[in-house]
Amino acid sequence: MTAANPLIEASSPHVMNTYGRLPIALSHGQGCRVWDVNGKEYLDALGGIAVNTLGHNHPQLVPALQDQIGKLIHSCNYYHVPLQEALAKKLVELSGMTNVFFCSTGLEANEAALKLARKFGHDKGIERPEIVVYEKAFHGRSIATLSATGNPKVQAGFGPLVEGFIRVPINNIDSLKAATEGNPNVVAVFFEAIQGEGGVNAMHLDYLRDVRALCNERDWLMMVDEVQCGMGRTGKWFAHQWAGVVPDVMPLAKGLGSGVPVGAVVAGPKAAQIFQPGNHGTTFGGNPLAMRAGVETIRIMEADGLLENAARVGAHLSQGLAAALSAELASGAVREIRGQGLMIGVDLAKPCGALVQQCADQGLLISVTADTVIRLVPPLIMTEDEADEVISILCPLVKQLLQA
Numbered sequence: 001m002t003a004a005n006p007l008i009e010a011s012s013p014h015v016m017n018t019y020g021r022l023p024i025a026l027s028h029g030q031g032c033r034v035w036d037v038n039g040k041e042y043l044d045a046l047g048g049i050a051v052n053t054l055g056h057n058h059p060q061l062v063p064a065l066q067d068q069i070g071k072l073i074h075s076c077n078y079y080h081v082p083l084q085e086a087l088a089k090k091l092v093e094l095s096g097m098t099n100v101f102f103c104s105t106g107l108e109a110n111e112a113a114l115k116l117a118r119k120f121g122h123d124k125g126i127e128r129p130e131i132v133v134y135e136k137a138f139h140g141r142s143i144a145t146l147s148a149t150g151n152p153k154v155q156a157g158f159g160p161l162v163e164g165f166i167r168v169p170i171n172n173i174d175s176l177k178a179a180t181e182g183n184p185n186v187v188a189v190f191f192e193a194i195q196g197e198g199g200v201n202a203m204h205l206d207y208l209r210d211v212r213a214l215c216n217e218r219d220w221l222m223m224v225d226e227v228q229c230g231m232g233r234t235g236k237w238f239a240h241q242w243a244g245v246v247p248d249v250m251p252l253a254k255g256l257g258s259g260v261p262v263g264a265v266v267a268g269p270k271a272a273q274i275f276q277p278g279n280h281g282t283t284f285g286g287n288p289l290a291m292r293a294g295v296e297t298i299r300i301m302e303a304d305g306l307l308e309n310a311a312r313v314g315a316h317l318s319q320g321l322a323a324a325l326s327a328e329l330a331s332g333a334v335r336e337i338r339g340q341g342l343m344i345g346v347d348l349a350k351p352c353g354a355l356v357q358q359c360a361d362q363g364l365l366i367s368v369t370a371d372t373v374i375r376l377v378p379p380l381i382m383t384e385d386e387a388d389e390v391i392s393i394l395c396p397l398v399k400q401l402l403q404a
């Protein structure tokens with residue numbers, strides 16, 4: 001569609017050097033396909049890191065956003081924003097929780113959650129509140145959220161870290177109990193229902209139920225970071241819902257606006273009244289364009305059955321990968337294929353970062369996280385045929401890498 005444009009190159013000498021970028025610059029997309037500035041086509045199994053829920057150039061989302069841009073992009077939180085109420089009402093209905101604060105990114109949603117937890121403690125007379133966090137967690141790159149993150153690489157060079165965190169391993173209720181034994185300052189337990197950056201590691205459903213019970217017993221907030229695993233990706237609106245529990249605080253972002261920056265913190269009754277005027281705020285949070293993106297994303301997801309699609313195509317993709325890599329799974333060269341719905345991790349017994357470029361060369365966008373885990377988080381509109389295509393490009397490259 002587009003010829004090579006000599007003015008657009010895949011290099012950015014004036015942009016700060018914060019990412020290890022591939023030498024690719026994307027130009028436009030349609031559904032699960034994207035094209036680079038040279039016209040090369042890719043199948044998108046990354047979805048902008050679990051962001052492009054509806055894929056690219058969605059025929060209903062785009063006109064809705066165009067309509068909104070022509071009316072009002074940004075107003076201001078000095079005034080009521082009716083679209084905030086519309087999106088909040090929807091999120092409350094889907095989550096079984098009660099109130100929502102809007103921001104623009106995942107770290108901001110998590111930052112708000114951490115502030116909620118601290119004020120929850122202070123309101124109870126706890127002067128130095130402490131929050132339980134997890135090994136391999138990822139919660140963002142602000143000073144507080146990188147302190148909550150369980151990855152030394154994210155923290156290196158940015159000390160002193162924020163204090164008040166207690167770190168425990170995932171899926172071990174005895175460790176959680178031991179680490180908090182007799183500590184009156186604990187106010188919250190904060191974790192991803194399925195860790196994303198940490199390598200697609202799911203909290204077991206029993207563990208989620210045990211944490212819920214412990215939080216009830218000890219009057220702690222159960223705070224579930226659904227920034228990556230939420231918004232329908234696993235086949236339910238929120239990944240913790242597979243356990244039949246309801247958290248007290250739930251940060252969202254990534255897929256909520258299908259690419260428009262939207263973040264949210266959803267709170268249940270225990271946390272919904274903690275913030276009062278003056279306690280928290282953000283200029284862009286809840287602006288009309290962002291809210292319209294959220295409202296339309298959810299409306300289209302419901303109309304098009306995208307939860308069901310994520311579950312069905314996700315299962316098809318996982319099973320197809322397992323079949324194509326059965327010998328490697330048997331030998332242990334592929335340690336595990338895990339995840340739920342369209343959040344899939346393929347854990348190899350050796351580092352596999354090189355696959356990202358190799359797949360791109362063959363027209364497939366993926367990511368690798370935690371060194372050894374191929375992460376697939378495609379748009380929730382992906383079809384079974386497209387999933388088969390992912391398998392047919394990815395698996396031969398995996399086999400080749402494992403044999404090298």
Ligand SMILES: *Cc1c(COP(=O)(O)O)cnc(C)c1O
Binds near residue numbers: 138225
């Ligand atoms: C991506 C991510 C974040 C951070 O979101 P940003 O929008 O990049 O700030 C936080 N938590 C989880 C689980 C994430 O996957």
